Amino acid sequence: MDFDDTPEEAAFRAEARAWLEANAPRPGAPDAWAGMEGAPAGSDAFDEFVERCKQWQRTLSDGGWACLTWPKEYGGQGLTSAHNMIFNQEVGQFGVTLGVLIPGLGFVGPTIIAHGSDEQKARYLPPLVRADEVWCQLFSEPGAGSDLANLRTKAERDGDEFVVTGQKVWNSFAHVADYGILLARTNPDVPKHKGITFFLVDMRSPGIEIRPIRQINGAAKFNEVFLDEVRIPAGNVLGEVDGGWAVTHTTLMYERGQIGATRDRKLAQRMIDAARAGGTLDDPVVRQAIARAHTREQILRYFSLKLQTAIRQGKRPGAEASLMKLLVGNHLRDSAVDGMMVAGLDAVAGGEGPIGGDQWKDLLLWQYEVRFGGGTEEIQRNTIGESVLGLPREERVDKDLAFRDVKQSG
């Protein structure tokens, strides 16, 4: 494990930090996510949140700090993953988020770079860099989440177009998206992983209906998306027809890495602040909760240093991304529960005073997003069991059956 920057990395870090200090809102500025949680889609607060995300991306782009690893010809900076990691560590200390742009910048762009034609890259990457187009992911369906390849949305060829009909669900930010990445079945006569095609779809196409889903914390970030004979030009297939599963792998790998990335939320320190404000800093039970949070933060710090060393050496994290996602999820869950205990009644009935109870209540509701999104914890454990521990692979009875012969529930 390598704890130190090389001289070149240290210089890059100093340059990034100086630029951020001059251009990004200060740490401790009003929460960059304000307006997202609790604000209904279409409200002024939500619109302001969307605009704030776009504005920050444009600031990055103007300053030469957007999409660091993307090719220069498409608006990126042509730098390495190590540079990207350093910049992300620095930007994490400031009060900014890319919010609604995260699907586009975090995994749509990298997937187009890996699998797109030159025309597709030239058409779709520069508007992503400039935050001119928002993207969403249309993968999950009511019967296809963990078992994504079970998807039933179908796409049939009609001349130069595909006609797509089906239903998607849990589609983050689809209600504000200009484009979506969409998986649909183009061949039901082959096993399920082999008949799927990956499309780029204009969200304003006739036949698309978007219905927001209201969450328990008041936000309406997710949607159901219904597709009724939506026509997609054949030129909008990413990769090969029926070859969408390989493309999907790329998307999911980037998405998982994105969700598992450690953001130092300083939860142990926040617990100390709450306990001090509430006069419970001497309580041994509270002190143990703080010590547990601190211990988890140190484990995460060392694990992320291990990942960073691998990235610096040009290795791609595989099952380590699953492990990181699990560790982050456990930390958020346990800290939310302990934070509620430390904040006590303030977390239930007070909230905005010095104890800051609201933040623990919000964390308690929000941590599920991290634990389910991008593949649930059980699925991450399956990956770790199979590819790290060498346990027997899960039984896959439908692996060699034509999709149309697989028994479906409902």
Ligand SMILES: Cc1cc2nc3c(=O)[nH]c(=O)nc-3n(C[C@H](O)[C@H](O)[C@H](O)COP(=O)(O)OP(=O)(O)OC[C@H]3O[C@@H](n4cnc5c(N)ncnc54)[C@H](O)[C@@H]3O)c2cc1C
């Ligand atoms: C914050 C968030 C954002 C999301 N954004 C998007 C988005 O933008 N676009 C999109 O398409 N989808 C999105 N999703 C959906 C997400 O990908 C799915 O929720 C996830 O893959 C799980 O699928 P499911 O909800 O259908 O649960 P299911 O697959 O039905 O799973 C139900 C339960 O069974 C368990 N389970 C299932 N299979 C196994 C197995 N083989 N072994 C052990 N346990 C198993 C699961 O772990 C889970 O606990 C998002 C979800 C969240 C939480």
